[in-house]
Amino acid sequence: MRSKLIVTLAVVACLVLAWNIRTIFLHVPDEANQGAIFRILYFHVPSAMTSFCGFFVAMAFSLMYLYKQDLKYDSIAASITEVSLAFAIVTLVTGSIWGRIIWGVWWAWDARLTSYFICILIYSGYLMLRRAVDEPNQRARFSTVLSVLGCADITIVWKSIEWFRTQHPGPVLSVRNGGGMAPGMEAPVYINLIPLLMLCLALILVRTRQEDLRHEVDALRRTAHSF
Amino acid sequence: MASEVGVAVDAVWKFYGDYPALRDVSFKVNKGACLALLGRNGAGKTTLLRILAGLTRPARGRVTLLGEDARAVETRRRIGVLGHGIGIYDELSAFENLRLFGRLYGMENPAKTAKEWLARTGLDRVQDGLVREFSRGMRQRLAVARAFLHNPALLLLDEPFTALDDRAIAVLQQLLAEARTRGCTIVMSTHQLREALELASDVALINRGRLAFTGERSIEMLQDPGWLYRNYGEA
Amino acid sequence: MNFLRNAMAIAYKDLRSEVRSKDTINASLSFSLVILLLFSFAFDTDSEQVQEISGGLLWIVFAFASSLILGRSFARELTNDCMDALIASPINPAELFFGKAVANFALLLAVELFCLPVFGIFYNVRWAQQFPVLLVVVMLGTWGMTVIGTLFSAMTVNLRLREIMLPTLVYPFIIPVLLGAVQLSKGLIIGEPVGSDNQIWFRVLVAFDLIFTLLAMAFADIVLVG
Numbered sequence: 001m002r003s004k005l006i007v008t009l010a011v012v013a014c015l016v017l018a019w020n021i022r023t024i025f026l027h028v029p030d031e032a033n034q035g036a037i038f039r040i041l042y043f044h045v046p047s048a049m050t051s052f053c054g055f056f057v058a059m060a061f062s063l064m065y066l067y068k069q070d071l072k073y074d075s076i077a078a079s080i081t082e083v084s085l086a087f088a089i090v091t092l093v094t095g096s097i098w099g100r101i102i103w104g105v106w107w108a109w110d111a112r113l114t115s116y117f118i119c120i121l122i123y124s125g126y127l128m129l130r131r132a133v134d135e136p137n138q139r140a141r142f143s144t145v146l147s148v149l150g151c152a153d154i155t156i157v158w159k160s161i162e163w164f165r166t167q168h169p170g171p172v173l174s175v176r177n178g179g180g181m182a183p184g185m186e187a188p189v190y191i192n193l194i195p196l197l198m199l200c201l202a203l204i205l206v207r208t209r210q211e212d213l214r215h216e217v218d219a220l221r222r223t224a225h226s227f
Numbered sequence: 228m229a230s231e232v233g234v235a236v237d238a239v240w241k242f243y244g245d246y247p248a249l250r251d252v253s254f255k256v257n258k259g260a261c262l263a264l265l266g267r268n269g270a271g272k273t274t275l276l277r278i279l280a281g282l283t284r285p286a287r288g289r290v291t292l293l294g295e296d297a298r299a300v301e302t303r304r305r306i307g308v309l310g311h312g313i314g315i316y317d318e319l320s321a322f323e324n325l326r327l328f329g330r331l332y333g334m335e336n337p338a339k340t341a342k343e344w345l346a347r348t349g350l351d352r353v354q355d356g357l358v359r360e361f362s363r364g365m366r367q368r369l370a371v372a373r374a375f376l377h378n379p380a381l382l383l384l385d386e387p388f389t390a391l392d393d394r395a396i397a398v399l400q401q402l403l404a405e406a407r408t409r410g411c412t413i414v415m416s417t418h419q420l421r422e423a424l425e426l427a428s429d430v431a432l433i434n435r436g437r438l439a440f441t442g443e444r445s446i447e448m449l450q451d452p453g454w455l456y457r458n459y460g461e462a
Numbered sequence: 463m464n465f466l467r468n469a470m471a472i473a474y475k476d477l478r479s480e481v482r483s484k485d486t487i488n489a490s491l492s493f494s495l496v497i498l499l500l501f502s503f504a505f506d507t508d509s510e511q512v513q514e515i516s517g518g519l520l521w522i523v524f525a526f527a528s529s530l531i532l533g534r535s536f537a538r539e540l541t542n543d544c545m546d547a548l549i550a551s552p553i554n555p556a557e558l559f560f561g562k563a564v565a566n567f568a569l570l571l572a573v574e575l576f577c578l579p580v581f582g583i584f585y586n587v588r589w590a591q592q593f594p595v596l597l598v599v600v601m602l603g604t605w606g607m608t609v610i611g612t613l614f615s616a617m618t619v620n621l622r623l624r625e626i627m628l629p630t631l632v633y634p635f636i637i638p639v640l641l642g643a644v645q646l647s648k649g650l651i652i653g654e655p656v657g658s659d660n661q662i663w664f665r666v667l668v669a670f671d672l673i674f675t676l677l678a679m680a681f682a683d684i685v686l687v688g
Contacts, residue, residue: 129617160666218245
């Protein structure tokens with residue numbers, strides 16, 4: 001049942017994505033100031049939205065674990081965090097490519113990219129911690145703490161770096177560079193969000209199943225060692 | 228009657244991931260009784276004692292000590308715990324160690340209590356010496372003092388006679404006898420069947436996380452300590 | 463108040479142990495001096511540039527000095543299973559956490575107050591001109607690092623990769639603190655008062671300190687009790 005869902009989601013996501021790519025490249029004209037490269041923002045922005053929301057949704061599942069003491073919530077939370085981290089890396093890479101074309105440099109400490117970089121560091125730490133803890137309930141408890149602190153921290157980081165950049169202006173990664181995107185041009189950002197979310201969900205389901213299998217293997221291993 | 232119960236363990240499960248370290252363990256220990264908790268290594272004795280000591284929570288089920296939840300502050304004030312480790316600080320003096328725990332256990336005059344217990348365990352002459360300079364026997368006696376200094380109503384001892392020297396064993400046995408006289412409840416896990424069975428009024432045997440036997444200590448057990456394992460444990 | 467009494471008993475114990483052994487504080491001081499020395503190879507110490515970046519340099523020294531102190535915080539409870547003795551005692555995990563954080567704060571502040579004059583001598587910076595405000599900034603920033611570091615020290619103490627995990631986790635988290643402290647220290651350390659546009663960094667520091675102190679104390683129980 002779950003396998004069927006995963007395959008369906010993935011296939012539909014890829015089809016919609018393919019259709020969107022076709023639309024983006026063939027039907028949406030070049031942007032006045034940015035030229036062709038602005039199309040990367042149709043992947044950059046939805047990836048950013050997906051990953052940012054993902055971290056907060058993961059926190060909610062972690063808190064559910066704390067309330068229900070059921071490890072399946074922890075598996076889901078960890079899977080969502082991992083997939084969100086992958087999307088955050090996509091955000092960073094696409095933003096960097098955009099910057100290379102527009103600013104001429106691969107990295108310019110823009111407020112948003114810097115914040116995303118910090119997010120990636122925080123949640124990489126989360127995954128490293130999970131690997132370092134052997135006992136599943138302890139792993140789940142620590143992950144919950146890190147998830148909640150992480151979400152609080154990335155909120156503060158986001159605002160702090162914005163304020164820093166207000167005082168020390170630098171290049172800004174913006175969809176609206178040059179004063180206002182034409183009405184037809186913003187829609188693909190949200191339309192592309194749908195297949196990316198579906199892909200995100202498919203990956204989360206795959207990852208959750210891996211975690212569940214891992215728990216089973218751990219339990220069997222312990223049972224075997226106790227004889 | 229509820230007020231007669233010292234320790235009540237009700238359908239307790241403890242998991243390490245999906246592996247059950249304790250499975251549906253239930254038993255009661257009356258106030259003033261002394262329970263010897265027996266079982267092979269890895270059976271779950273230490274896990275159970277850690278739950279009783281409030282160091283970890285059960286996944287399912289309930290534990291009440293002296294009528295209250297194991298983690299309640301008032302409960303912990305009345306419990307003395309002596310685990311595998313001695314639980315004293317190497318960089319503090321004997322006096323400072325006991326005074327710290329006296330403070331944490333809410334003693335009215337921690338310094339006075341510390342001095343009294345140092346005298347009782349024969350450590351008064353080295354009270355200002357740092358624990359890292361103590362011999363092993365002295366550390367053990369200090370650990371025993373730490374566990375008893377607040378006159379606990381419930382004692383949880385994990386293999387207390389293991390690795391104690393003769394003097395420390397003598398101190399501990401005397402303190403245990405005094406504790407029993409004043410009605411203290413004792414739960415003691417041990418491999419030293421003979422010593423434990425002499426002190427114990429009740430016995431419980433844990434086998435692979437399950438409670439295989441619980442009941443009063445009998446003459447057969449005293450005369451033949453291996454009897455319990457042969458009849459209820461594994462071959 | 464019982465909370466403060468228990469927390470201060472723990473803080474006193476940690477400080478007493480550290481003052482006797484001096485292991486951590488010596489290591490932290492040596493490490494700080496080495497970093498200050500290394501900076502002299504990286505920058506031209508006579509230039510104006512050093513004055514401008516001195517705030518940043520200082521907080522890099524403080525951040526690295528903290529890793530040794532924070533790492534030791536719960537590690538000292540592992541010997542002789544003292545952690546179990548504490549958790550089994552009536553002390554509330556939040557009290558235990560707070561006491562340890564206070565001790566770490568005191569140790570880290572001592573190292574920082576030693577580094578300041580040394581920094582001033584090495585880099586010819588007259589750091590004492592706005593000292594009262596600078597001290598407030600140092601204390602706010604240090605508390606932020608301490609609170610995060612103490613909680614993560616509790617989490618990582620039993621892990622096999624403890625020495626790697628603690629800095630990996632702590633440094634990304636304390637970026638807002640370091641950012642705010644650097645912005646404020648930059649001007650203060652060369653004698654300029656805090657401008658109105660920099661007031662916001664005080665708010666960032668105070669908000670960070672409050673939010674994470676409350677979160678850390680709320681989570682102390684589930685981190686320390688299995």
